[in-house]
Amino acid sequence: MADELVNVTIDGMPVSVPKGTPIIEAAKQAGVLVPHYCYHPSLPSPAVCRMCLVEVEKAPKLMPACVTSVVEGQVVHVNSASAKKAREGVLELLLINHPLDCPICDQAGECELQDYVFQEGRAGTRYAEYAKRYSPVEDFGPDILYVPNRCILCTRCVRFMEDVADAPVLNVSERGDRAYIGISEEQKLDHAWSGNVVDLCPVGSLLSKDFLHKARAWDLDKTASVCPGCTQGCNVSIDTRDDVVIRIRPRPNLEVNRHFMCDYGRANYRWMNRGDRIEAPLVRDGARHTATDWDTALARFEQVLRGASGSAVILATGRASTESLGLVRRLVDRFEVAAAVQVPLGEEAPLSGVPNLALRRERAPNLAGAELLGYTPQWAAAMRQALSAAVVIVLDADLDQADEAALAAAPGMVVLLGTVIADALRNVELVLPVTTMAEENGTYVNRDHRIQRYQQAKSQPGMARPAWWIAGEVLAGPGPSADAPSTAAEAFELLGERWPVFAGLGHGDIGYTGRVLRTGSAPVPGRAEGAAR
Amino acid sequence: MGFPHPSHSKETVVLSRYFGDAGARTYDGWVERGGYEALKRALAMTRDAIVEEVKASGLRGRGGAGFPTGLKWSFMPKDVVKPHYLVCNADESEPGTFKDREIMRWTPHALIEGCAIAAYAIGAERCYLYIRGEFTEPWKVMSAAVEQAYAMGALGADALGSGKRVDIVLHRGAGAYICGEETAMMNSIEGKRGNPRIKPPFPAVAGLFGMPTTINNVETLSAVPHILNRGAAWYKALCLGNPKSTGTKLISICGHIQRPGNYEVTMGTPVKEILYDMAGGPKPGRTFKAIIPGGSSVPIMTREEAEAALFDYEGIVEQGSMLGSAGMIVMDDTTDMVYQIWRLARFYAHESCAQCTQCREGTAWTTRILERILTGRGKQDDFQLLLDLCDNMTGKTICVLSDSCAAPVVSGIQKFRSEFEAYIAGAREPAMAVV
Numbered sequence: 001m002a003d004e005l006v007n008v009t010i011d012g013m014p015v016s017v018p019k020g021t022p023i024i025e026a027a028k029q030a031g032v033l034v035p036h037y038c039y040h041p042s043l044p045s046p047a048v049c050r051m052c053l054v055e056v057e058k059a060p061k062l063m064p065a066c067v068t069s070v071v072e073g074q075v076v077h078v079n080s081a082s083a084k085k086a087r088e089g090v091l092e093l094l095l096i097n098h099p100l101d102c103p104i105c106d107q108a109g110e111c112e113l114q115d116y117v118f119q120e121g122r123a124g125t126r127y128a129e130y131a132k133r134y135s136p137v138e139d140f141g142p143d144i145l146y147v148p149n150r151c152i153l154c155t156r157c158v159r160f161m162e163d164v165a166d167a168p169v170l171n172v173s174e175r176g177d178r179a180y181i182g183i184s185e186e187q188k189l190d191h192a193w194s195g196n197v198v199d200l201c202p203v204g205s206l207l208s209k210d211f212l213h214k215a216r217a218w219d220l221d222k223t224a225s226v227c228p229g230c231t232q233g234c235n236v237s238i239d240t241r242d243d244v245v246i247r248i249r250p251r252p253n254l255e256v257n258r259h260f261m262c263d264y265g266r267a268n269y270r271w272m273n274r275g276d277r278i279e280a281p282l283v284r285d286g287a288r289h290t291a292t293d294w295d296t297a298l299a300r301f302e303q304v305l306r307g308a309s310g311s312a313v314i315l316a317t318g319r320a321s322t323e324s325l326g327l328v329r330r331l332v333d334r335f336e337v338a339a340a341v342q343v344p345l346g347e348e349a350p351l352s353g354v355p356n357l358a359l360r361r362e363r364a365p366n367l368a369g370a371e372l373l374g375y376t377p378q379w380a381a382a383m384r385q386a387l388s389a390a391v392v393i394v395l396d397a398d399l400d401q402a403d404e405a406a407l408a409a410a411p412g413m414v415v416l417l418g419t420v421i422a423d424a425l426r427n428v429e430l431v432l433p434v435t436t437m438a439e440e441n442g443t444y445v446n447r448d449h450r451i452q453r454y455q456q457a458k459s460q461p462g463m464a465r466p467a468w469w470i471a472g473e474v475l476a477g478p479g480p481s482a483d484a485p486s487t488a489a490e491a492f493e494l495l496g497e498r499w500p501v502f503a504g505l506g507h508g509d510i511g512y513t514g515r516v517l518r519t520g521s522a523p524v525p526g527r528a529e530g531a532a533r
Numbered sequence: 534m535g536f537p538h539p540s541h542s543k544e545t546v547v548l549s550r551y552f553g554d555a556g557a558r559t560y561d562g563w564v565e566r567g568g569y570e571a572l573k574r575a576l577a578m579t580r581d582a583i584v585e586e587v588k589a590s591g592l593r594g595r596g597g598a599g600f601p602t603g604l605k606w607s608f609m610p611k612d613v614v615k616p617h618y619l620v621c622n623a624d625e626s627e628p629g630t631f632k633d634r635e636i637m638r639w640t641p642h643a644l645i646e647g648c649a650i651a652a653y654a655i656g657a658e659r660c661y662l663y664i665r666g667e668f669t670e671p672w673k674v675m676s677a678a679v680e681q682a683y684a685m686g687a688l689g690a691d692a693l694g695s696g697k698r699v700d701i702v703l704h705r706g707a708g709a710y711i712c713g714e715e716t717a718m719m720n721s722i723e724g725k726r727g728n729p730r731i732k733p734p735f736p737a738v739a740g741l742f743g744m745p746t747t748i749n750n751v752e753t754l755s756a757v758p759h760i761l762n763r764g765a766a767w768y769k770a771l772c773l774g775n776p777k778s779t780g781t782k783l784i785s786i787c788g789h790i791q792r793p794g795n796y797e798v799t800m801g802t803p804v805k806e807i808l809y810d811m812a813g814g815p816k817p818g819r820t821f822k823a824i825i826p827g828g829s830s831v832p833i834m835t836r837e838e839a840e841a842a843l844f845d846y847e848g849i850v851e852q853g854s855m856l857g858s859a860g861m862i863v864m865d866d867t868t869d870m871v872y873q874i875w876r877l878a879r880f881y882a883h884e885s886c887a888q889c890t891q892c893r894e895g896t897a898w899t900t901r902i903l904e905r906i907l908t909g910r911g912k913q914d915d916f917q918l919l920l921d922l923c924d925n926m927t928g929k930t931i932c933v934l935s936d937s938c939a940a941p942v943v944s945g946i947q948k949f950r951s952e953f954e955a956y957i958a959g960a961r962e963p964a965m966a967v968v
Contacts, residue, residue, distance in 0.1 A: 047731045048888040050929055061928045067731055089925030093894035126918055129910075130901055153887060172726065172887060175709070177897035179887030 008074040023065035023076055024052055032078050035087055035116045037094075037154040037202050039066035042258045042354075044163055049154050051090050051116070055080040062086055084120060091117050096127040097177065098203075099149045107204030109217030113152060135180060141189030143209050143263065144198060148180045151205040157181060157197035164260075164353035167191045181205075192349035192359055195263040199249055208247070210267065215241045223457035224251060224512055226444050228319045228437050229265035230346075230360040231367050233446030235513065236261055238269070238438060238457035245272045245438060245458065253513045256450065260351060262359040272438040272458070277419055279462025282431035289431060294463065298473050300430055304413045305331060305474070308390035313382055314339040316375060316395035318364020320467065321442025322451070322502075323491040324434075325366065325373050327471035328395055328417070330498060335391065340382030341370035342397050360447065365437075369445030372501055372519065386410055394418065395467055396434055399425075417467050433464035440466040441488035443510065445517065452514035453507055466491075537635065538794050541811040545771065547781045548755050549797040552639045558674060560681040563642035569687055571758035575650040576695035583654040587757060589765035591772075591779035596622055596713075596750030597827065597857045599778075599846045602757075608737035609655040609745050618746040619657040620722065621648050621754055623664045623671070624706050624713040627828035628880060630860030632783035633751035635795050637664070637671035640755070641678035647754030649688060649699045650761065655747050659700045663718050666706040676703055710884035714932045715748040716740075717886065728886045729932035752783055774801025778845030782859055786812050789819065789865035800845040807844060808863070819865040823949070827857020829877050830937030832944035833870075853944070870949040871956055872964050874941050875903035881938035892935035895926040899942060906956045909963035916946060916953070 005016040010023070013030040024034045025041070037049035045066045053062035057075040062083060065076075077083060094113060102108040135148035155172060158181065162168040169189060173182030183189060189197070198208045220239040227234040227248065234257035239247045248269050250261035281297030282289035312335035316325055320341070329339055343364040350358035364370075367377065376382075383403055386392045392407065392414045399407070404424035407414055414428040419436055439460040445451045468491040469484075476484035485491040489507040496503035501517050509515060537552040551557035557566055575583055588603025609617060621644070625633040636644055644662075652660040662679075664672050679701055682688045692699040704722050706712050712721045716730035719741045740746025760768045772779045778800040784807060787793045791813030798807060808814065808821070815821050824839035825831060832854045834842070842852040849856045864873060882896035899922055902915055923939035930936070946953060955961040 046888070047931065048890075050889050050891055053929060064731070086925065086929055089922075089929075090890050093890050093898070093925070096894055096898060127898060129905070152890070153893065175711075175887045176882050176885040177887070177893055179893060 006070050006072045006074075008070045008072075008076060010076045011078050017070055019070075021070050023054060023056070023063070023068050023070055023074075026070045027054075027065065027076070027078055034065045034078050035119070036066060037112060037152060038156065040156055040200060040259070042164070042260070043156060043159045043200075046155060046159070049090065049152070051087060053083060053086045054078050055083045087116075087120060088122055091121040092125065092127075094152050095121070095125060096130075097133040097149070098152065099132060101150075104213075105150065105204040106207050106211060106213065107150075107201075107217070111204060112202035133177065138183070140183055140206070141194060143195060143267075144189050145207045145209060145212070146181060146183075147205050147207065150203050151181060152203055153179055153181070154202055155181075156200040156202070157206055160197055160200055161189075161191070161194070164196075164351060165191050165193050166352040167194075170197075192264065193260060193262050193351045195266045196250070196260045199259070211247045215239075215246050220246060221457075223455050225438070225454040225457060226365060226446075226452045227261060227265040227268075228365045228444075229262070229268045229363060231362045231364060231447040232257065232358060232360050233365060233444055233450065233452055233514075234261040234265060235452065236265070238272075240458050243458045245269045255513065256446065256452075257357055258354055260354065260357070262349060262351070264346075264349070264359050269438075272436055274420065277461040277464065278421055278431060278433040279464065280433060281463065282421075284427065284429050287427070289426065294465070294473075297430065297432055298470065299478060301415060301432070301470070302474050302478065304415060304429060305391060308413060309335070310390040311336040311338070311385065311388070312391040312393070313337070313386040313389040314375070314393045314395060315379075315382060315386065315397045315399075316341050316370065317397050318342050318344070318362075318367055318370070319437050320366060320370070320395050321437065321440065321488070322366060322369040322373070322445060322495065323442050323488050324395065324467035324471070325370050325375060326495040326499065326502075327468045327475065327485075327491055328393060329373055329375070330494075331471050331474060332391065332393070337374075338382045338385045338389070339370075339373075339375040340379050341367060341375040341377055342379055343367055343377045344398075356448070362447075365446070366444040368447055368449055369443070369451070372445060372449075372517070373495075373499060386412075388412075391415070396436075417470060419464070432470055433462060434467045434470070435460045435464050439464065441507075442466070442468075443488075443492060443507070446514075449517045449519050450514045451505075451510055451517055453510050453512065537639070538792060541796065543802075543806060543810055544797050545781045545799040546797055547759055548636060548640070548643070548752065548783060549795060552635055552795070554639065557640055557642075558678065560642060560678070560685045560687070563640075567762070568642050568758075569646055569693065571761040572646045572649050572687065573693050573695075574761050575653055576693060576697050580654050580656060583650065583761070586765050587654070587760060590760045590768040591765075591777070592753065592756055592760060592768065593778065593846065594750055595752035595756070595782065595859075597627070597830070597855075599856060602749065602753055605737070605747060605749070606651070606655050608735070609747055610737075613656040616659075616742075616744045617655055617657040618741045618744055619648065619652045619655060619660040620715070620718060620741060620746060620748040621660060621662045621751060622713060622715065622718060622748055623662055623668070623675075623751045624718060625665055625668070625751070625858075626710040626713045627830065627858045627860055628877070629785060629787055629825065629862040630828045630858040631785045631787075632795050632859065634668060634671055635783075636751050636755050637668070637675050641675050642682065643755045643758060644675070644751055645678060645682050645688070645701060647757040648701055649692065650757050651747070651749060651754055652699050652701075653692075653697060657747070658698070659702060661702050661704050661722050661741070663704045663706060663712070663722060665713075666708040672703075672705060679703060709886075710880075711886045711932070711934060714934070717932070718748065719746065726886075728888050729934075731931050756780060771799045772801055772845075773799050774843040774845045775847040778847060782844070782856075784844070785858075785860045786863060787861070788863035789816060789821070789868065790814070790863045791816060798844060801848065802844045804842045804844050804848075805840045807861075808839070812863075815865050819867065821863060822866045822868055823864045823870065825854075825862040825864075825941070826859070827855050828860040829862065829880065830933070830940060831855040831857045832940045833874075833948060834944075835948050869964060870945055870952045871903065871907060874945040875900065875907055877941045878903055878938055881934060885934055889930035889935065891926045892930050892938075895922055895935055896938045898922060899926075899938060903942075904965065906953060907964045908967045909956060909959060910967070911953070911957040913957060915957070916950075919946060
């Protein structure tokens with residue numbers, strides 16, 4: 001049935017779409033955006049805003065494009081005079097009680113009401129001489145404010161909480177023009193996924209306290225990325241202002257997270273703005289470290305590796321890219337290796353309305369990628385082996401005090417590829433500044449073995465470099481070499497030789513929504529099969 | 534509650550025959566008056582035969598839309614794979630309409646019988662009887678009657694000894710006009726906010742609890758036993774005008790008239806006869822100015838239009854309005870039309886469910902413009918604004934509540950423009966103070 005195509009004409013453009021497609025989606029195929037408020041592709045459609053009314057030939061009246069399915073031979077006019085008049089009427093009615101406080105509204109610049117009014121609204125209002133409806137701002141939850149004055153009652157938030165989150169704490173209260181979004185008296189909007197209502201709100205009625213008055217939307221630079229919060233791998237946009245991460249918002253990917261992300265991931269960005277970063281390579285010179293240039297540091301690293309034999313241990317953060325994990329692993333191919341990836345654990349929090357979407361227990365975005373590259377999550381065992389290994393490479397792991405003390409006393413050479421350095425590790429052989437995932441390009445493999453790219457969202461501090469660059473330079477040997485990768489894409493191509501699962505694949509093939517690797521292996525342990533409905 | 538007036542000789546008394554007869558309220562009393570014969574007959578018939586009989590009678594929905602009842606029943610799936618439901622719409626909230634109230638007050642068993650026949654005919658496992666929340670007396674009477682009908686075996690697992698199951702459940706509304714809209718009513722019964730649903734899917738496909746459902750008005754269902762008892766041909770013959778409108782119709786008359794109340798007439802009776810002969814005409818020294826013939830939601834008629842009309846679905850449409858619920862609101866020459874139209878608009882603004890933008894904001898804005906005119910601050914531009922606003926509110930929303938708000942405004946401006954002009958020109962004292 002899904003394969004059955006019907007042919008329709010939308011604003012003169014013929015398109016073929018699957019049977020059952022709503023006109024609003026068919027119009028997108030034809031390159032026509034039907035203005036809308038209540039419709040959202042990840043929510044059920046109530047057809048209440050009446051903004052998407054379009055003229056359908058032979059229909060007795062204007063039809064809502066969001067709930068009217070296409071039929072063979074249908075001719076639709078999105079921009080006919082009658083459809084435009086209807087939309088102009090809706091916009092005028094939405095504005096009669098909407099405060100014109102765009103200059104202080106966080107939504108300005110990314111507001112669907114603002115956009116459509118500019119596009120096709122009336123220049124002036126006829127609602128003169130009346131006061132606008134007023135209700136004070138309400139505190140809905142830990143991170144959410146409700147500004148009823150700006151609300152256009154599209155009910156996206158109500159439907160998200162009811163139909164997607166399965167936590168119906170919001171409703172429409174009162175009726176007529178006194179209506180507003182109500183919240184259950186006993187409850188707060190504190191569901192693990194409730195932050196999505198802020199993104200869903202087409203106007204500035206639901207606001208994030210975290211983002212409140214921090215930046216204007218048009219000043220933000222948006223970078224396509226992947227959430228580093230857990231093994232789910234939600235696609236996100238990292239929004240920065242002047243090189244500072246201001247917020248993280250979901251980026252649509254129908255295969256992974258649809259249009260959503262959890263509040264944990266949303267709030268998990270402050271570490272990206274840390275100021276106390278290592279900015280230059282540090283080599284041990286007697287009892288103290290001295291800052292040096294990369295040539296010296298890389299030569300020292302190479303020397304350390306060449307001078308050692310026996311066993312090597314890698315202790316890596318779960319946020320390391322596939323490229324970095326792979327090339328760092330290749331550095332120690334000559335040794336007997338124990339490679340561990342750090343996986344903090346937390347509570348699982350599913351979004352019940354979307355199959356296979358949850359904040360996962362394993363709070364590491366690249367656990368599956370690390371496992372494909374020979375790493376294990378057996379952290380304690382690797383720590384024990386580190387105490388007798390000839391070489392220990394710490395790749396930006398978040399060490400606790402006991403681990404730090406143990407490494408400080410380890411007999412082997414300890415090389416720290418890190419973003420920050422703990423006092424306890426002031427005596428390690430070599431400290432090399434690396435970038436965080438926000439400061440580099442790279443890939444993560446999520447729990448379903450989907451490999452996804454993330455892009456550099458802000459500049460790196462000082463001389464910090466991606467770990468794959470450091471490893472690539474060391475592998476290529478001293479001096480300038482054409483073999484050393486200069487981009488993450490080149491680094492990625494080096495993985496295929498050693499790990500066939502990545503062979504033949506390039507960053508260009510992965511695109512912006514990822515690609516499922518053919519692993520042929522069993523699912524990642526701990527996965528809750530079919531937990532979501 | 535008042536006591537019904539004795540019937541007028543020009544009335545055709547079918548449904549209202551026992552109005553005022555307290556004896557008809559009990560089960561035994563109803564049986565003595567020939568009650569439950571039709572149900573007995575129906576339970577011995579096939580489902581299709583009942584539907585065909587009702588189709589042949591020409592009975593049309595008495596709630597307002599006038600959709601052929603038999604045809605509506607025939608839309609229900611023949612095979613009862615999923616549960617089917619019948620909903621009886623007793624949420625009579627249309628301003629000016631009080632006919633269903635009288636049916637429930639005086640002849641509860643007539644309604645129960647009608648519900649039972651319809652439920653059987655459409656294969657419904659249950660009939661929900663949705664009674665308006667403000668109807669305290671009808672609620673009491675209906676509750677007692679349903680209880681009695683179960684006790685006497687007319688309802689339940691073995692209805693009237695037929696071996697067939699018929700169930701009726703009473704459900705009480707909570708005071709929202711919009712719950713009289715059939716899809717809002719289904720949401721209300723399901724325990725949800727009473728918001729109208731978008732159609733399609735139509736109720737016969739996915740209605741109450743997502744199951745095939747038919748919704749019928751109290752008066753419609755109460756007519757069904759008479760059709761089965763006396764035959765479709767008899768019912769069809771009750772027609773003085775257009776053959777598409779058959780049977781009798783209860784009319785609620787209120788307002789500036791000598792004898793307000795319920796009247797039952799044969800379809801096609803001249804409106805003039807109803808107003809002057811049955812209801813006694815205007816109060817002494819006054820003349821009629823305007824009539825709203827079908828509850829507040831239909832266009833206003835002038836006296837001339839009303840007096841020229843025949844009282845049936847087509848006759849009223851010919852004179853520019855609609856039969857609606859047949860709640861006639863009569864206004865005489867002392868009426869301030871602008872004020873009355875404002876009252877109506879305010880009602881709709883209060884009752885809008887707030888889903889659709891045009892209705893939520895438009896009804897309130899319309900009310901404010903009318904208020905402005907009534908306070909003496911109106912402008913000539915207000916005509917154009919009101920008409921344009923009403924155009925935006927008509928035919929663009931999920932249900933017809935906003936259309937219903939627009940109808941009296943548009944017809945009021947068309948037919949009584951001079952009264953608006955008088956306020957705007959300052960020729961008339963403001964009816965309201967500036968707040």
